[in-house]
Amino acid sequence: MHIKKFKDKVEELKEIEKMAPLIMKKRTINNQALEKQIQLFKEKYGSKCLDFLTPNLKTEIIRVIKNGKPVIISNDYGRTGKTTLKLFIRSLGGIAYEEWECKKITLKKPL
Numbered sequence: 001m002h003i004k005k006f007k008d009k010v011e012e013l014k015e016i017e018k019m020a021p022l023i024m025k026k027r028t029i030n031n032q033a034l035e036k037q038i039q040l041f042k043e044k045y046g047s048k049c050l051d052f053l054t055p056n057l058k059t060e061i062i063r064v065i066k067n068g069k070p071v072i073i074s075n076d077y078g079r080t081g082k083t084t085l086k087l088f089i090r091s092l093g094g095i096a097y098e099e100w101e102c103k104k105i106t107l108k109k110p111l
Contacts (some may be wrong), residue, residue, distance in 0.1 A: 065089070
């Protein structure tokens with residue numbers, strides 16, 4: 001079971017590498033690069049795969065990639081585009097995870 005999950009992750013990462021012709025080593029990204037990557041995703045995964053990207057969300061994606069901040073994507077219900085958004089951000093050189101991939105640790109005792 002764990003081997004299959006690992007192999008799936010490896011394949012997912014290989015796919016991201018193929019989809020990332022616009023990865024910028026210095027984390028330089030702009031609207032033009034973002035729109036180009038959206039077109040590449042739509043060609044590969046279907047014309048409606050990133051329709052949920054509002055202008056505000058696009059601006060926020062550019063901002064977090066430029067700043068090198070990781071993104072945790074969450075939603076309480078069903079198929080909303082979480083995995084697509086994660087793969088899209090990663091294809092632009094960003095750091096993104098779905099909430100289920102992370103472990104939240106809460107420290108309750110003050111120092």
